[in-house]
Amino acid sequence: MSSLQFYNSLTRQKEVFSSLIPGRVGMYVCGPTVSGESHLGHARPFITFDIVYRYLRHLGYQVRYVRNITDAGHFEEEGRESEDKISKKAILEKMEPMELVQKYTNLFHWAMREFNNVEPSIEPTATGHIVEQIVMIQRIMADGYAYEANGSVYFDVEKYHRDFSAKGMQYGILSGRVLDDQLETTRELESQEEKRNKADFALWKHAAPEHIMRWQSPWGEGFPGWHIECSAMSNKYLGAEFDIHGGGMDLQFPHHECEIAQSAVCNHQIPAKFWLHNNMITINGRKMGKSYNNVIKLSELFSGSHEILTQAYSPMTVRFFILQTHYRSTLDFSNEALQAAEKGLRRIWEAFTQLNKFVVLDNNISAGDPDLEQHCFEVLSALDDDMNDDLNTAKVLAGLFELVPVINSIKDGLIKNNALTTATMLLMKEKFNTFLVDIFGLKDEKKHDDQKLGAVLQLIADIRKDAREKKDYATSDKIRNQLLEAGIQLKDEKDGGLSWVLV
């Protein structure tokens, strides 16, 4: 079997993954800013890195997964009205800042549960780590890479770049940007006079009087800059160097670039070995964003209450939709694509459910159908390699889909139950369970473990069977059609039996 490879944004190539400490992995993923409700775009990184987390654990690693909550509110680009997003909205809604932050944090957690994401090991908040951030800023200042101006502190990008280029940690190492170009192309902004250089970024920002969220610091009352929280918290919980840093591609610059600079000054090394970035979800070819007015909130997605949506899409449908694409490709949203995902998921899930019901022959060592046996074995064997190849979940799913007709044919008796060896049948069961449930985190949203409902349906099925035998098709069709309207689909099986699924 191949070994796990990730595409490392830092080196711009696929690399075999090995952890710094054998058997253990430290992973930091940039979490949400809880100044508003999470939208469809947020689903991608958190599902993607949930897969990374699940897969690493599946491979036997003990993983510490740190995903922060940004609740301190990053200020806008310097030069514009300095305003804290969270504070501004809090005033509008007449809520305490922390009350607002709590509300959206709760909503975020709700969405994560809906998606069946495993909780991170540590979920630190920015507001809970103000002290760590201040200490880190002080260290950067002590080394001469930051300066104070009017109660704000800025990172001296040019000096950092000059000194650290020789150490292989130039500013732009992650994003591929050239600092000199940056200096020329950065837009002219108002009130830049505080900064020595246009490329400098804020570590600490002086709080204007109307600013509600504020903390005491050596530089007066203010709040932390955009990038320092992730550096401070990843350093605290994962150390100076850890294995994986993840996030959306849009965070690569400036956010992650700045994190590297901050950590490099403090710890003299790039904080993470592997930098993984998921691509964006687009709607009609455009990234979701307030400026495009095409933001679909997760609650709207699940309920279908957005004008773009022609129907509601369940969390598992969305999860499956995301898994059908490689995480580094853009994924374009459309109702048609989501509906295709919904049907595809149902098809594979029903086959999976069926597979789990099969009673495997005890000692079938010679396949009744050698060609099929070989085909199945090859497909099953390729799954791990595809997953190891930078998490090609799309290809793994395609492989599993190839086996769906086999499963259905066995069920319908079109393929004899001795066609495949016991070993292959058991392998098939194992792989379906491992990938769909353990690694992909899919679950049955229509689970019907209600025994009373089962009994009622069994009765109805018997009545319908009697009606059909009497050729009373009016009755049998009425039962079938009305149940379908109620969301229960009856299926007449080849053997004369009858099964049902919730739709």
Next chain:
RNA sequence: GGUCCUGUGGCCGAGUGGCUAGGCAGAGCUCUGCAAAAGCUUCUACAGCGGUUCGAAUCCGCUCGGGACCUCCA
């Protein structure tokens, strides 16, 4: 303007220098009282133009199109 990514059949999407991706939709057939489900078969591809090569959707160049980042952003 700068940096980078991308262009696959009706839709969504994998993909490697030569070997069926897969899903959804469509068509035909089988099964069925009729459906549904399922099975089998099947139609539409690799933006365009050059080049490298025995051979390219896959490598290179150009043209055209789309997108991301450069500003909070998943």
